[in-house]
Structures are given as C-alpha cells and as structure tokens.
Amino acid sequence: MNFILSRAACLLGVCAFILGAPPQARALDRTNEVFKIFQFPADQIPRIDGDTNDWNMVPESYVIGTDQLVEDFGKHQVTDASTPKIRLKVGWVKGLNRLYFLYEADDDYWDFSEPGLHNDTFELVVDGDLSGGPLIEKFSPAKPLIGQWETYFTLHGTQAQNYHIFTPSAGKDWCMAWGPAQWTKELPYANAAQKYDFKPGEPGHYVLEFWITPFDYAGAEGPQRAVESVLKENKLIGMSFALIDYDDVRSGDTNNGFWNLSRHHTMYGQADQLCGFKLMPLEPALQKKLAAQWSFQVVDMDRRLVAFKDLSVGEIKSWHWDFGDGETSTDANPIHTYKNPDHYVVVLEVEGPAGKSRRAKVWDVAVK
Numbered sequence: 065m066n067f068i069l070s071r072a073a074c075l076l077g078v079c080a081f082i083l084g085a086p087p088q089a090r091a092l093d094r095t096n097e098v099f100k101i102f103q104f105p106a107d108q109i110p111r112i113d114g115d116t117n118d119w120n121m122v123p124e125s126y127v128i129g130t131d132q133l134v135e136d137f138g139k140h141q142v143t144d145a146s147t148p149k150i151r152l153k154v155g156w157v158k159g160l161n162r163l164y165f166l167y168e169a170d171d172d173y174w175d176f177s178e179p180g181l182h183n184d185t186f187e188l189v190v191d192g193d194l195s196g197g198p199l200i201e202k203f204s205p206a207k208p209l210i211g212q213w214e215t216y217f218t219l220h221g222t223q224a225q226n227y228h229i230f231t232p233s234a235g236k237d238w239c240m241a242w243g244p245a246q247w248t249k250e251l252p253y254a255n256a257a258q259k260y261d262f263k264p265g266e267p268g269h270y271v272l273e274f275w276i277t278p279f280d281y282a283g284a285e286g287p288q289r290a291v292e293s294v295l296k297e298n299k300l301i302g303m304s305f306a307l308i309d310y311d312d313v314r315s316g317d318t319n320n321g322f323w324n325l326s327r328h329h330t331m332y333g334q335a336d337q338l339c340g341f342k343l344m345p346l347e348p349a350l351q352k353k354l355a356a357q358w359s360f361q362v363v364d365m366d367r368r369l370v371a372f373k374d375l376s377v378g379e380i381k382s383w384h385w386d387f388g389d390g391e392t393s394t395d396a397n398p399i400h401t402y403k404n405p406d407h408y409v410v411v412l413e414v415e416g417p418a419g420k421s422r423r424a425k426v427w428d429v430a431v432k
C-alpha cells in the first residue's frame with residue numbers, strides 16, 4: 065500500500081514537474097505586483113522637451129521610486145547616500161504604439177564625461193507582447209549553433225528590446241539601442257529630451273523625457289520588416305529597468321551600483337525576468353461622461369453587408385443608428401445590408417444619465 069502511495073506521489077511529482085508553474089509565474093518576475101502605465105488623453109500627449117509640467121496629471125500611485133529597486137550586487141543599501149534617488153512615470157496614449165517616460169533622478173556624482181559605456185545609465189528592457197525568452201546574443205540558445213555574430217545580427221533585440229540610456233548624454237547619442245537595430249532609437253520610433261545644469265562629477269537633479277516604440281520583431285535589416293507591439297487598454301507588457309551608477313570616472317569600467325526593478329540581475333537579457341506593466345484606462349477624472357463613438361467593417365462587399373460596432377464611452381441606456389439610406393436600428397452593434405452602392409453619412413446617437421451624444425461619419429461607410 066505504501067509502495068503504491070509513494071508511486072502515486074512520485075507520479076504526481078513528475079506530473080507537477082512537467083506541468084511546472086503557471087505560465088504567468090514563469091514568464092515574469094514580481095508576479096504579485098502589476099506596475100501601472102498611465103493613459104494620457106489624446107489632447108494632452110506629453111511634449112518631449114524636458115519640461116515636466118505635462119506629467120503633473122499623473123497620480124502618485126503610478127510613480128516608481130528608488131524604494132522599489134533591488135541592489136543586486138550587494139554593494140549598497142537602497143538608502144545609501146550615494147544611491148541615485150529616482151522617480152519614474154510611464155505613460156501611453158490609446159491608438160499609439162508608444163511608451164512615454166519621465167525619468168527624474170538626483171545623484172551625488174553625475175558621471176558622464178566619457179564617450180563609452182562608462183556613464184550613469186538608465187537601462188530599460190521592454191517586451192511588448194510578453195513573448196519572454198532571451199533577448200541578447202549571450203543568452204540565446206542559437207549561439208552554439210550559429211555563432212556569436214550571426215546570433216547578434218539575427219536575434220539580438222529582435223523580440224524584446226534593451227536601451228542603455230545615458231543619463232545624461234553629452235557628446236553622444238541619447239542611448240545605445242543594444243543590438244543591431246539602431247534605427248529603433250531614432251524618430252519616428254523614439255524621441256528624447258533632457259534637462260540638467262550640473263557638470264561631470266557634480267551632484268544635481270536630472271530630467272529625461274522620452275518615448276520608445278516596443279517591437280514584437282525589430283531586425284537588423286531596418287524597419288521595413290518590423291512589427292510594432294500593439295498597445296491596447298488593459299494589456300500587460302513586460303518591462304524592467306536598471307540604474308547603473310558610476311561615481312568616479314577613474315574607476316574604469318566598474319560601476320558603483322546596479323539597481324534593478326526585477327529581482328533578477330540578468331533581466332537585461334532574459335525577458336522572462338521582466339515585471340508586469342499594465343496599460344491602464346483613462347483615470348476616471350479624465351474620462352468623458354458620455355461620448356458616442358463607433359467603428360465598422362464591411363463583412364461582405366458582394367452583399368453590401370456591414371457590421372457596426374459601438375465604441376461609445378460612459379453609461380448608455382439607448383442607441384440609435386441612422387445608416388444614411390433611410391433605415392435605422394436601436395441595437396448597440398447592428399449589422400446592416402445596403403441595397404445600393406454609395407457612400408453614406410452614418411450617425412450614432414447614444415443616450416444615458418449624462419445626456420445625449422452624437423457621432424456622425426461622413427462617407428466613411430462605402431459599398432459598391
């Protein structure tokens with residue numbers, strides 16, 4: 065009996081081993097936390113100029129501070145006086161595949177006179193579709209098969225991206241987009257502006273405002289074959305960052321500290337070790353009480369069959385569609401067949417406790 069039980073336990077053990085942890089626990093670090101990405105209204109997109117005023121609307125609950133970081137070389141306590149004190153805000157805009165950042169930091173020694181990697185650095189890693197997996201050549205399982213440089217030029221940074229952002233950057237590009245896809249750090253895929261008034265070796269306050277475009281695929285060959293990560297409300301993406309603090313130009317390549325949001329030092333090259341960031345809806349105070357909006361899709365052009373989709377915001381009690389051909393519907397999401405080829409003026413009117421709202425689209429809906 066005991067033998068049978070232990071066999072059963074063993075089999076269960078094997079089974080548990082094969083099934084492993086739930087996928088979300090394996091794909092990310094700090095799985096009991098979700099960091100928030102603030103949604104800016106489309107008419108209040110931050111201007112990349114180093115002026116922080118356009119970020120004042122971001123609530124404090126979105127701020128990531130030094131207290132969230134881990135010093136993973138054990139050199140310092142996070143409260144150490146030489147630790148850069150940071151405040152990071154991350155934002156997005158519905159309809160744009162861009163991640164906006166406001167990075168503010170105070171450091172006792174800003175180290176940025178050298179042209180190379182020796183520079184106070186904000187290292188950002190993004191995996192826009194939670195694919196996970198190794199993102200740098202060093203960790204790629206392909207490396208023993210195809211060699212270091214073939215791996216670098218075909219795989220490094222393709223499915224998750226690492227930006228070594230120089231804080232400040234003086235006499236050098238604002239960042240190293242780690243890998244061969246250097247086009248990802250330029251417009252129209254990224255933009256950055258910084259503000260500071262200290263010299264190398266001095267203490268001071270640093271402000272960096274930037275945005276990047278995350279990619280499901282970003283190759284060495286250029287943007288023509290790239291696939292942007294589609295940013296959608298409530299979507300979870302993988303992201304982490306590290307502060308690489310240099311406090312003395314004479315110390316060569318050795319940094320003074322390496323602080324991580326992820327608990328894993330190797331998050332810089334392992335997308336499974338990133339943290340979950342959620343693309344948040346608009347804060348309630350910024351939401352319209354009622355606004356009609358809709359989209360459509362021609363389901364079958366031969367039959368002039370069009371599906372309409374309500375995208376209105378706010379509490380809605382009734383819908384009224386005018387299809388522009390004399391016919392109407394009170395469904396939320398009607399399907400309509402047009403009798404004649406034409407382009408139509410289609411109007412949706414919604415009504416709720418906050419009143420009425422109308423959205424017309426002129427000639428968008430056309431059938432032949």
Ligand SMILES: [Ca+2]
Pocket residue numbers: 110111112113114115116117118273
């Ligand atoms: Ca600004």
Ligand SMILES: [Ca+2]
Pocket residue numbers: 191192193194195196223224279280
């Ligand atoms: Ca990815």
Ligand SMILES: [Ca+2]
Pocket residue numbers: 171172173174175184309310311
């Ligand atoms: Ca420093």
